[in-house]
Amino acid sequence: MTSYKQTLDFLYNRLPMYQRTGPAAYKNTLGNTLVLDELFKHPHTHFKTIHVAGTNGKGSSSHQLASVLQEAGYKVGLYTSPHLIDFRERIRVNGQLIPEADVVGFVNEFLRLNEEAAIEPSFFEMTVAMAFDFFRKSQVDIAVIEVGLGGRLDSTNIIHPEVSLITNISLDHTALLGNSIAEIAEEKAGIIKTNVPVVISESNEAYNEVFQHKAEAMNTSISFADKEYQANYAMFSPEGKQIFNFHQRGELVFPDLKLDLLGNYQRHNLAGVLKTLELLQESGWAISQQAIYEGLAKVTANTGLRGRWEVVGNNPLMICDTAHNEAGLTAIVAQLKATPWKRLHIVLGMVNDKKLDDVLAILPREANYFFTQAKIPRALPAEELVDKAAQAGLTGVSISSVAEAVAEAQSQATPEDLIYIGGSTFVVADYFS
Template identity: 50%
Template sequence: MNYQQTLQYMFERLPMFQRQGASAFKKDLGNITKLCDYLNNPQNTFKSIHVGGTNGKGSTSHMLASVLQEAGYKVGLHTSPHLKDFRERIRVNGEMAEENFVVEFVEAHKAFIEAHQLSFFELTVGMAFEYFKIQQVDVAIIEVGLGGRLDSTNIITPELSVITNIGLDHTAFLGDTLKAIAGEKAGIIKPNIPVVIGERQEETTEVFETAAKKNHAPIVFASDNQFPDLESELKGSYQQKNKATVQQAVHVLNQKNDFQIPEAALITGIKNVIRNTGLVGRWQIIQESNPKIVCDTGHNKEGLTYVMRQLKEEQYRQLHIVLGVVSDKDLNSVLPLFPKDAAYYFSKPDVPRGLSEEDLQQKALHFGLRGKKFEKISQALNAAKKASDPEDLIFVGGSTFVVAEII
């Protein structure tokens, strides 16, 4: 198989939560444990930092990787989902894994993959661990996929665990209260391993403190301390919390004997995160003016709350919103966040989980959001451009998959 054929095999043969939803979700560490045993446990050959949370874990992971790169470390970075190229999930010092590696890994282990019915994510995690072993990275930043306790990444013993915040997302799998979800996220807290919590929240603090005490894990809440709002290529005022979490994490790492991260590396790493790691889709300006076009991957209540606040800080004559969502999204909590005076262009993301433009348009109408529907995201964006004046603003979002189609 060539690279495209390999991806087609992975997308079509392996259950993939991002595309299929609940039917592809495995709440079990059995397969990833078997895979890593079969690969001679590559995850034990390098240091790691584990990053979980509801919102901000991707940005936080990329910023940590960037800071460590600036400090002179060879840094692996495993994140999900990808936007354009599968290999975005597996990077070393910002460079994606080679196509040949992906092809050869799948070919070499195809019999095992099929015999054990690995999910897409299980395979990807094992592949990332093997790549980081081969590349002999000094440290790898490993982002949790979904939850924490039973997430496939949770077989590592990291140098530090980081949990950004807790919000009501993926409630069908993680629980329908902040306390229950925090319990799942707290599953990445390991015995005697320090943990940084990004935000102290009334409903979740006790959960984290109890888990940390049980594991004799030193715990600190970044929001308890004051940190400077460092300049960053990642725009959006909501990134301040993520930057504070990274600064707290660096402070904890520097207290360990095996890390030396100068202040200059912290400042430069946060500033140059996009050029160092290739992160896209977070308050990304697609077009500077005539009209200004911005996209963001925020897709749950907490994430979209931050995005809507950011929109209010923008200056424009008329706001146009290209919107698409997945079918298992809790629209009753999400749609009320959107402004009623915007012009809407509803469409369906090009994934099986995507909610049809007709259903989204009808549901949005219940919340006073009016607009036209389009079969494709690209058509919706083109219609928004045609209807816009130079002083207008176009926002594109609602789902990671919507953003992936337009960048």
């Protein structure tokens, strides 16, 4: 490969990619990951890690942890997926994107090394290996590694982290991970390692025992963060940050804790983040209270996170969010109800492997819908979404592109209205593109 454009073409079009094509690209084995790790001489053994899994909130939690560790003075790698605009968003060091030259160099080195091994990795397997190799070359102190899908068989699951964090479990990717909460929890619990403490951000009777049994089998401690850290509601600072008063076992421990990520659901993620940071402190990591306060107040500036209840316009208020399953969109609907508006307009697109009936049933019927589709093969056609939505009592029009759907929503909205853009990470990605 001689150019970055050629390299991206190879990654996107020559390798199976779950985000674009769906289950056909999913590998239910760590075989290729282990071969890649061997080819590149086990880069993940050269730095410390934190492993983050869960159905919802793992991206936000990963960015919050990375931001705090940066403020504590550490050189921090951050691996997340998917990206919104630029492939390089997946791999960052202290918030900076991996350089294009390093992406090209890694793929060329893989092609050279693979002449003998002759494996056919997926897009995700390649990007994980690329991240680990880049973090080693960058000599990071610690890397926050977000699971891509599931846990047990995810390509990231060769690391031995300082702490494992699992945010929550709900029904998503059921075709691959299981048809019940307990089955999906078993897959997520696969990241729990021997003698590595595990934190669960949100406890739930449907899966607590699954994690407890796995922790016992791995001879490690387990903490349910929401049973220790609580903040019932948030206020807003003049500069638009959320302000939480977090109590630990009834004692106020983080008064006036500011977070620049909006969305009331972030309080659940914060509980897991605070417990994870506490465990890191106990194991010798130098993380001051000031670093926690500064890191959480500057997540977007430090890490570049976007698309979490992000305000992208005013008069009318325009908000986008990457929530894409029933649990995530339930939280979004609750926040929409708590947000003032004269009329609600929703630009909605979905992928074709979600349980649409469950998702559509929770969406507000009084909204004016603009049904659309992202520019990926996995997108559910807008016309089909219109038909499905009508059966759920939702009314609106079909518009073939996200940009056109947003423009139409803006043309119909008054300054007192609210336009929400979401339903899929890829709808938000198209909006930003």
